[in-house]
Amino acid sequence: ASSPKYLTGDKAAINEFIDKFDTFLFDCDGVLWSGDHVFDRVPETIMMLKARGSSPLTSHPSCAFNSYSSPSGKRTVFVTNNSTKSREDYLQKISNLHIPCEKEDVFGSSYSAAIYISRILKLPPGKNKVFAIGEAGVEKELAAEGIPCLGGTDPNFRRDMTPKDFQALADGTALDPEVGVVLCGLDFHINYLKLSTALHYLRRGAIFLATNTDSTLPMHHSFFMGAGSIMIPLQYASGTKPLELGKPSQAMMDAVEGKFQLDRSKTCMVGDRLNTDIKFGIDGKLGGTLHVLTGVHQKEDWDREDAVAVPAYYADKLSDLAVVA
Numbered sequence: 001a002s003s004p005k006y007l008t009g010d011k012a013a014i015n016e017f018i019d020k021f022d023t024f025l026f027d028c029d030g031v032l033w034s035g036d037h038v039f040d041r042v043p044e045t046i047m048m049l050k051a052r053g054s055s056p057l058t059s060h061p062s063c064a065f066n067s068y069s070s071p072s073g074k075r076t077v078f079v080t081n082n083s084t085k086s087r088e089d090y091l092q093k094i095s096n097l098h099i100p101c102e103k104e105d106v107f108g109s110s111y112s113a114a115i116y117i118s119r120i121l122k123l124p125p126g127k128n129k130v131f132a133i134g135e136a137g138v139e140k141e142l143a144a145e146g147i148p149c150l151g152g153t154d155p156n157f158r159r160d161m162t163p164k165d166f167q168a169l170a171d172g173t174a175l176d177p178e179v180g181v182v183l184c185g186l187d188f189h190i191n192y193l194k195l196s197t198a199l200h201y202l203r204r205g206a207i208f209l210a211t212n213t214d215s216t217l218p219m220h221h222s223f224f225m226g227a228g229s230i231m232i233p234l235q236y237a238s239g240t241k242p243l244e245l246g247k248p249s250q251a252m253m254d255a256v257e258g259k260f261q262l263d264r265s266k267t268c269m270v271g272d273r274l275n276t277d278i279k280f281g282i283d284g285k286l287g288g289t290l291h292v293l294t295g296v297h298q299k300e301d302w303d304r305e306d307a308v309a310v311p312a313y314y315a316d317k318l319s320d321l322a323v324v325a
């Protein structure tokens with residue numbers, strides 16, 4: 001494979017890169033911001049892309065009065081593995097950071113899971129409830145698809161397990177027979193009761209889904225337990241692997257493609273993590289992948305023995321694209 005093309009400081013290469021695509025899929029944390037700190041000139045960079053035409057004007061002089069004369073800019077979509085927030089919550093965060101965005105431009109892993117359950121799994125009545133390990137983002141997206149949900153932020157699952165709970169799980173009286181899916185996302189209140197309840201549903205045949213399997217959660221210049229690390233105990237105990245619905249899952253790519261009517265060859269995935277974002281773009285056979293060095297992975301990670309994905313392009317930071325007019 002050829003080595004990634006470096007874009008920082010190379011105007012001609014940047015122009016050529018931007019012209020190749022009509023849609024950019026942006027990972028969020030590590031690309032646009034870190035925690036609550038938006039990276040310098042990111043709003044301007046997104047604005048520049050949105051304003052910039054995807055079709056060259058000069059070669060179509062006869063089209064002065066039709067849509068060719070005012071080509072719409074690039075489409076920008078925000079694709080995050082963060083399941084703790086709903087699309088609405090994310091829109092709020094993105095807007096607060098002055099990045100131009102509409103609700104329809106956000107695609108999160110909890111939304112990905114909710115539409116997979118409602119549109120692909122199509123659970124039969126009587127088996128259509130979800131037991132969720134996760135935060136409010138998962139609950140809100142399930143509710144928006146009309147999917148009943150147990151667990152989640154319910155205080156009754158955020159407490160110590162009692163001897164009665166052991167008995168009630170073992171004899172099934174604590175279990176809702178209508179649960180057909182266990183969905184696991186990041187849960188900041190994960191505990192023995194919740195994991196044991198999920199295990200019992202899985203042992204009774206519930207379908208096992210994960211919003212995403214990020215091993216770590218980067219925060220405050222450190223790494224915390226990611227959604228994948230919360231999920232692994234359940235995989236171990238149940239002996240079954242979940243179907244993942246966040247990046248790099250192609251179930252998510254298919255959903256993004258369907259929603260935005262993507263031309264994959266004209267779409268570029270921008271991300272900071274090789275095993276989620278860049279793999280997502282490569283496996284999805286997108287026209288390009290751009291690795292920005294402001295997040296989890298660095299150049300050295302391309303060459304690691306366990307490297308799973310090498311990008312087509314890289315830049316020091318996203319706003320390096322904004323040097324062109």
Ligand code: PLP
Pocket residue numbers: 027028029030079080081082083084186214217227
């Ligand atoms: N999961 C959680 C809970 C997060 O808070 C984050 C980042 O904020 C992520 C995953 C990774 O998100 P992204 O895919 O936007 O990098």
Ligand code: CA
Pocket residue numbers: 027028029030031271272273295
């Ligand atoms: Ca990221």
